[in-house]
Amino acid sequence: MGWGKSLPVPSIQEIVRNDSNSVPERFIQEENDRPKLVSENLPDDSLEIPVIDFSLLANEDENERRKLDLACKEWGFFQITNHGIEKEVLLQMKTAVAAFFELPIEEKMKYAMAANDIQGFGQSEALDKYSTEIQKVAAEIYANLSVLMGLERDGLIKLQGELKQGIRMNYYPTCSRPDLVLGISPHSDGGALTLLLQDDEITGLQIKHKESWVNVKPIPDALVVNIADALEILSNGVYKSIEHRAITNEKKERISIAAFVLPDEQREIGPLETMVDELHRPRMYRKIKYIDYIMQFLAKKLQGKAHTDIVKLEIK
Ligand SMILES: O=C(O)CCC(=O)C(=O)O
Numbered sequence: 001m002g003w004g005k006s007l008p009v010p011s012i013q014e015i016v017r018n019d020s021n022s023v024p025e026r027f028i029q030e031e032n033d034r035p036k037l038v039s040e041n042l043p044d045d046s047l048e049i050p051v052i053d054f055s056l057l058a059n060e061d062e063n064e065r066r067k068l069d070l071a072c073k074e075w076g077f078f079q080i081t082n083h084g085i086e087k088e089v090l091l092q093m094k095t096a097v098a099a100f101f102e103l104p105i106e107e108k109m110k111y112a113m114a115a116n117d118i119q120g121f122g123q124s125e126a127l128d129k130y131s132t133e134i135q136k137v138a139a140e141i142y143a144n145l146s147v148l149m150g151l152e153r154d155g156l157i158k159l160q161g162e163l164k165q166g167i168r169m170n171y172y173p174t175c176s177r178p179d180l181v182l183g184i185s186p187h188s189d190g191g192a193l194t195l196l197l198q199d200d201e202i203t204g205l206q207i208k209h210k211e212s213w214v215n216v217k218p219i220p221d222a223l224v225v226n227i228a229d230a231l232e233i234l235s236n237g238v239y240k241s242i243e244h245r246a247i248t249n250e251k252k253e254r255i256s257i258a259a260f261v262l263p264d265e266q267r268e269i270g271p272l273e274t275m276v277d278e279l280h281r282p283r284m285y286r287k288i289k290y291i292d293y294i295m296q297f298l299a300k301k302l303q304g305k306a307h308t309d310i311v312k313l314e315i316k
């Protein structure tokens with residue numbers, strides 16, 4: 001598990017417990033960054049991110065693989081159904097995470113302090129099972145992306161080493177002024193691939209698509225998958241690591257669980273030779289050791305989609 005400990009941010013559960021009606025000043029977004037929930041500029045609800053049937057992918061279905069290719073090029077995001085992870089495993093993970101967020105702050109701190117915990121969660125059977133299943137799904141997506149990028153099925157794994165995984169749990173309390181705040185600011189993910197288990201009912205995730213924000217409407221038991229920075233770089237910008245954010249709502253708290261699939265930190269990442277074509281698609285990024293990329297990524301915090309700029313080459 002790579003990135004060790006969670007950052008000591010003030011516990012939102014504690015803030016809400018103390019006063020659930022006011023929005024602390026520092027959460028209020030600048031006018032331009034507010035989610036605009038009631039004005040014009042509403043997210044276009046007619047648009048939906050692509051849905052991929054994982055069982056077809058696993059059966060080497062050419063058509064589904066083409067859909068995956070398009071989804072990664074045009075959206076950077078897709079939902080997968082029929083991923084084969086048992087409902088029970090998803091439910092147990094959600095229950096364990098919800099229980100964790102219910103713990104009093106003192107108990108949570110104990111987990112946060114313990115070294116080698118996944119983002120302050122401690123060891124748990126639910127987490128281990130979930131993480132193992134996610135790994136299998138990620139490996140199959142990797143295999144398909146490898147083929148789409150002109151490699152053998154195990155091409156990406158060979159280049160990146162064994163896949164690492166980090167889990168982040170997000171808790172968004174209800175908010176009396178969802179129009180003023182964001183649950184999570186716009187960012188792209190720094191790993192290779194992110195698999196997100198989100199609430200079955202509450203819409204919170206929004207992604208940038210053609211300059212506007214599009215809601216990712218929950219499909220019960222589906223996983224939301226997105227291309228993250230390392231795959232954007234490996235694909236020489238053909239697949240996009242898209243900016244996304246989460247909004248809050250007045251009615252119901254929301255939990256999401258993000259599994260970040262990461263390259264081996266000691267490996268170099270850079271555009272695959274198969275994705276570079278000096279005439280039509282010149283090399284867009286320089287090579288960088290993944291650990292160096294992450295150090296620079298973390299130094300910039302969550303600030304929009306400037307991350308891959310770290311390695312972008314000037315194209316003349
Ligand atoms: O809660 C969500 O839907 C988004 C979470 C997210 O983007 C992240 O954890 O990186």
Ligand SMILES: [Fe+2]
Nearest residue numbers: 187188189244
């Ligand atoms: Fe994210």
